Each structure stands twice: as structure tokens, then as C-alpha cells.
Amino acid sequence: MHIHWVQHHVRGRFQVDLMEWLRQHIWPEETRFGDLSFARRHAAAFFADMLRAGTTMGMAYSSPHADALRIAADATHGDWLLGNSIMHKGAPEPLCEASPDNAEEVAPLLRQLGRDRYVITPRFALNCSAELMHELGHLAQTENAFVQTHLSESLNEIREVREAFPEAIDYTDVYDRAGLLTPRTVLGHCIHLSKRELACLAERRVWIAHCPSSNEALNSGRMDLEAIRRHRIRYALASDVGGGPSHSMLHVMQRFLKQHRDAGAPSTYAKPSIAARWPVRNASVAAKKPVTSSRASGRILFYYRARQAKSRPNNGWRNS
Numbered sequence: 485m486h487i488h489w490v491q492h493h494v495r496g497r498f499q500v501d502l503m504e505w506l507r508q509h510i511w512p513e514e515t516r517f518g519d520l521s522f523a524r525r526h527a528a529a530f531f532a533d534m535l536r537a538g539t540t541m542g543m544a545y546s547s548p549h550a551d552a553l554r555i556a557a558d559a560t561h562g563d564w565l566l567g568n569s570i571m572h573k574g575a576p577e578p579l580c581e582a583s584p585d586n587a588e589e590v591a592p593l594l595r596q597l598g599r600d601r602y603v604i605t606p607r608f609a610l611n612c613s614a615e616l617m618h619e620l621g622h623l624a625q626t627e628n629a630f631v632q633t634h635l636s637e638s639l640n641e642i643r644e645v646r647e648a649f650p651e652a653i654d655y656t657d658v659y660d661r662a663g664l665l666t667p668r669t670v671l672g673h674c675i676h677l678s679k680r681e682l683a684c685l686a687e688r689r690v691w692i693a694h695c696p697s698s699n700e701a702l703n704s705g706r707m708d709l710e711a712i713r714r715h716r717i718r719y720a721l722a723s724d725v726g727g728g729p730s731h732s733m734l735h736v737m738q739r740f741l742k743q744h745r746d747a748g749a750p751s752t753y754a755k756p757s758i759a760a761r762w763p764v765r766n767a768s769v770a771a772k773k774p775v776t777s778s779r780a781s782g783r784i785l786f787y788y789r790a791r792q793a794k795s796r797p798n799n800g801w802r803n804s
């Protein structure tokens with residue numbers, strides 16, 4: 485429930501720091517999605533690979549380009565929510581220029597694709613002004629729309645957010661002030677959080693997209709699973725391609741078990757410290773909850789679901 489289809493081609497570029505990785509590999513790649521034939525080719529390849537990996541539902545980030553988003557919407561197999569990354573500052577100029585810079589440019593996309601298929605996507609705090617996030621938060625609340633963004637993935641990112649938003653208590657507060665934290669919000673990563681932030685996320689009833697393979701690849705740290713569980717914050721597993729090197733959810737589940745078992749767990753969680761059924765549940769049944777009301781999605785019926793998705797034409801872009 486957290487993946488970047490436009491990073492499919494550059495996945496697995498392991499790096500020691502998120503911000504360097506974005507600047508060196510990811511943003512230059514995403515500028516290429518202004519080219520429609522490039523976008524068409526890559527959308528077809530991405531969704532075909534997802535189907536082969538047995539993933540038939542998800543929530544995906546697109547590049548800022550509205551046309552690339554439309555192309556992806558027409559190429560999906562299964563239940564997918566898509567959002568074009570809103571990033572009007574702090575990135576290469578072609579991306580900022582392609583991005584919506586006010587909510588009035590986002591509302592038509594939400595209307596056209598529908599709120600079950602479009603997710604409002606402020607990429608992360610460093611790519612948006614407080615004013616823009618406030619407009620997006622208002623839109624999300626009035627339309628009861630999904631929101632996806634990133635929160636507290638790396639220490640350098642957090643330091644830059646603190647400098648950019650001195651009026652906020654912390655990173656979580658940047659989004660909370662904007663009204664972006666709702667039960668239909670999915671926050672990627674959430675690795676370095678204070679007690680105050682955890683309490684706030686629990687109160688707002690957001691979802692966390694936990695991306696262990698990506699966190700490993702980018703040296704971001706380990707999400708504090710024990711604290712997330714203690715605060716009863718809902719979470720589901722995600723590959724976060726291209727930070728994560730593989731779209732296979734089996735790979736993500738394996739990294740989840742390895743990472744959290746290696747780190748140990750409080751004895752209150754019984755033995756074994758991290759049960760093998762946890763990742764299975766959080767990659768399937770739990771992951772479908774924020775995404776869809778479909779009864780079939782999220783069950784461990786990959787073959788059935790994949791066949792269903794393959795035989796069912798996608799319902800594409802409305803009014804196009």
C-alpha cells in the first residue's frame with residue numbers, strides 16, 4: 485500500500501541516505517514521465533510485473549504529471565489507488581512545474597478518477613508549503629478523500645523539515661496543522677517518532693505503511709514496531725519500490741521478520757517474539773482495509789485474485 489510505479493525502472497539503487505538517493509536517482513528519473521510514450525511503456529511494464537508478483541491491489545505514487553497519472557489509471561489490473569505527487573518546491577524545476585500548486589488543480593483529478601481511485605498525494609513536507617498542505621487537508625476532509633505521504637523516514641529529512649517549518653512542534657505536527665491526518669491517511673515509514681507524535685497518530689487513526697525492505701536499502705533505520713503496537717496504530721506492509729528493491733510482498737514479509745526478530749522484542753509479545761503470521765496478515769488482509777472495500781482483495785487467494793484481475797478490464801479514467 486505504498487509503492488512508486490514511476491520508480492519501477494530504478495529500483496534497488498541502494499544508497500546510504502534518503503535525500504541523496506532522491507536527488508541523484510529518483511527525481512531525475514521522474515522528470516522523464518513528462519514524455520507520454522515513456523510513461524505508457526513503463527506503466528504497462530509496472531502493472532504487468534505487479535500481477536506476476538501476485539499483487540493485485542495497492543496505493544501508488546505517480547510523478548507530478550497529470551497525463552502520466554491518467555496513463556497509469558488506464559493500465560492498472562485490480563484495485564489501485566493512484567495519486568500524482570504534489571511537489572511544487574524543493575525538487576528539480578521540471579517536476580515542480582508539472583506539479584499542481586493549489587488544491588483547485590487537484591480537485592478535478594479527484595473528481596475525474598473518483599475518490600475510490602484517486603489519493604491526494606503531497607509527496608512529503610519538504611516539497612510543499614504550509615499553505616498548500618492546508619488547502620490539500622481541507623480538500624481531503626471535505627471530500628472524505630484518501631491521503632498518502634511520507635513521514636519521518638530519515639534523520640537528515642527530519643532535520644530539514646525542522647528548519648523549513650520552525651512553527652511546528654515536530655514533523656507530525658506539520659501535517660496535523662494542515663488537517664492531513666485522518667483515518668483515510670496512509671503515512672509511509674514513520675521510523676523516528678517521539679511519544680507525542682505516536683500519540684497524535686493514534687488519536688487521528690491514521691494508517692502506517694511499513695516498508696522494511698526499503699528502510700534497509702536506504703539505511704533509514706528500523707520502525708519501532710513495539711511502540712506502534714503499544715499505541716495501537718494501524719499498519720500494513722509495503723514494498724516502497726523503488727526504495728525497496730523488489731515488488732514481491734513475500735520478500736517484504738521476509739525482511740519484516742528478519743529485521744524485527746534480529747532487533748528482539750519485549751517479552752510481553754510472547755514467543756516467538758515476532759510471529760510469522762504477522763507479516764502475512766499485514767501484507768494482505770490488513771493492507772486491503774485502507775485501500776478498498778472489495779471482499780476478495782487482500783485474502784490469501786493470490787491465484788484466484790490474479791485471474792480475476794487479469795480477466796477484468798480496468799475501469800480507467802472517467803470522462804476521458
Ligand SMILES: [Zn+2]
Pocket residue numbers: 486487488634672724727
Ligand atoms: Zn515512498
